[in-house]
Amino acid sequence: MNNEKMAQDSQNIPKVTLHEHIEGTITPKMAEKLAERHNVKLPDGFIMPEGSYDKNEFPYGRYGYDESDFWAFIDTYDKVAGLVKTPQDYYDITKDYLSINAKNGGAYCELIISPEHMAVEDGKLSAPKYKAMMEALSKASADVKKEYGMETRFIATAVRNMGTESVVNVAKFVAENHHPLVTGFGIAGNERAGDFDDFKEAHEVAGKAGLKKSYHAGEICGVESIKKAMAHGAVRIGHGINAVNDEVLMKELAEKGVLLEVAPTSNRILVNELEGDINKHPLRKLYDAGIRLTINPDDGGIFGTDNGKEHKIAGETFGFSKAELIDVALCGIEAGFCDDKTKKSLKEKVLSFSAKEDVKEFKSLSTKASNPYLKSRLALRAKEVEAYQKIASYQKGKKNKPIQINKFNQGR
Ligand SMILES: [Zn+2]
Structure with missing residues (x-):
């Protein structure tokens, strides 16, 4: 894949x-909302100004702390939690x-x-x-x-x-x-x-x-x-x-x-x-x-x-x-x-998110797994997905049945 x-x-x-x-x-957006509600002025640079970071990556804003500075992170956490x-x-x-x-x-x-x-x-x-x-x-x-x-x-x-x-x-x-x-x-x-x-x-x-x-x-x-x-x-x-x-x-x-x-x-x-x-x-x-x-x-x-x-x-x-x-x-x-x-x-x-091919995938992953616990768990998942798929297709079949019969009759 x-x-x-x-x-x-x-x-x-x-x-x-x-x-x-x-x-x-x-999020920074929520922090701003809470700060405004409680009349708290957040320090300059606490939240990065728009345009200085990738908005696709950080859609809810970005805090300004330096990721390599543990204490800056703690300080940010405490200030945010305090809001x-x-x-x-x-x-x-x-x-x-x-x-x-x-x-x-x-x-x-x-x-x-x-x-x-x-x-x-x-x-x-x-x-x-x-x-x-x-x-x-x-x-x-x-x-x-x-x-x-x-x-x-x-x-x-x-x-x-x-x-x-x-x-x-x-x-x-x-x-x-x-x-x-x-x-x-x-x-x-x-x-x-x-x-x-x-x-x-x-x-x-x-x-x-x-x-x-x-x-x-x-x-x-x-x-x-x-x-x-x-x-x-x-x-x-x-x-x-x-x-x-x-x-x-x-x-x-x-x-x-x-x-x-x-x-x-x-x-x-x-x-x-x-x-x-x-x-x-x-x-x-x-x-x-x-x-x-x-x-x-x-x-x-x-x-x-x-x-x-x-x-x-x-x-x-x-x-x-x-x-x-x-x-x-x-x-x-x-x-x-x-x-x-x-x-x-x-x-x-x-x-319900699984598909028929996932049974095969689980079986193949289980075969490849060298760890015995993983191997047996993945084999079990294959069975769970298979059982679910069977029930799902049976229920679908039941639902579709009258429609199929009607179609058949119309064709004649
Ligand atoms: Zn934790």
């Missing part, structure tokens, strides 16, 4: 996003982001929310404020579902560099203030702050509350952080790209079906080892090692990317074929923190 065809397929295919921080979704204050602000940024995601083929999205950012009143987590914010987020998600058919869930996430007590408090707060769309618990922030063992109580509280766990690990720190996250019950790892340095761990991830939420552009910008070069990203190696993964924007608004762009990178730079991207989407749904009924209908949505 040529690269152009791959890029086209990567745009059309239904997509699953499992790693996107809500405040990081804010979201009210439930209306949260409604607007969520609606804006989910609409962009859905227009790029998004079928399912999980957004990372931070109670410490959105629900603090007088220095404390406030249940009424959290409730009001969650109402705004739920409305945005319902409005987008109505308009585009996309499903959304939320992962309440603690920030580890705020301290152990704070991580535990967030877990307790989320467990006590149950919301049907908050289905996961996360730990993010500076990976070097604290150890997963320190947050023992948080892991337990989240587990007892039935929240599934996705922890950031193996982005900045090494493989040990990924192992500890898994030991404390994380069924998904935010980033986890350093797993590529440990064959044994890669095998364990593949065997246990622990999914990595990979974010190529974010990693290119923030992970020093990649030296700003997307070609050094281990996306392909991780996939070929049989590890389940999704391809995510992380902080799409701030990094100037979105789910469409990230999938395009997967197609163009890492040669992901249509069948492989269908597999990625299905892996994302299977690892999603939503109920089985939702998963079933999401899988059907993805499979």
Whole structure:
């Protein structure tokens, strides 16, 4: 398949996003709107003036920070996050982001929310404020579902560099203030702050509350952080790209079906080892090692990317074929923190994009795969697509039958 065809397929295919921080979704256009609403003057050069960047590449504007300067990025993130204050602000940024995601083929999205950012009143987590914010987020998600058919869930996430007590408090707060769309618990922030063992109580509280766990690990720190996250019950790892340095761990991830939420552009910008070069990203190696993964924007608004762009990178730079991207989407749904009924209908949505020739493609990919986990998963995908195609053609046949009979009669 040529690269152009791959890029086209990567745009059309239904997509699953499992790693996107809500405040990081804010595009420069949205930041300007919020700054105006709150009478905040953004510093000169904070947003690049029109004409100084490629508008096709950055349709929602471009921030002015230097990509090679980590602290400039953090400063931008903090300033942008500081602009979201009210439930209306949260409604607007969520609606804006989910609409962009859905227009790029998004079928399912999980957004990372931070109670410490959105629900603090007088220095404390406030249940009424959290409730009001969650109402705004739920409305945005319902409005987008109505308009585009996309499903959304939320992962309440603690920030580890705020301290152990704070991580535990967030877990307790989320467990006590149950919301049907908050289905996961996360730990993010500076990976070097604290150890997963320190947050023992948080892991337990989240587990007892039935929240599934996705922890950031193996982005900045090494493989040990990924192992500890898994030991404390994380069924998904935010980033986890350093797993590529440990064959044994890669095998364990593949065997246990622990999914990595990979974010190529974010990693290119923030992970020093990649030296700003997307070609050094281990996306392909991780996939070929049989590890389940999704391809995510992380902080799409701030990094100037979105789910469409990230999938395009997967197609163009890492040669992901249509069948492989269908597999990625299905892996994302299977690892999603939503109920089985939702998963079933999401899988059907993805499979409805498949064609008869994809069965052949999956079979051929499975034959070529040297990793046993990938091999058997792709063989299974061939069967899933085949079964779906059979049902689809049967249903189509049923629908067409009376028309065919009429035609036949008319001919006589
Ligand atoms: Zn993240």
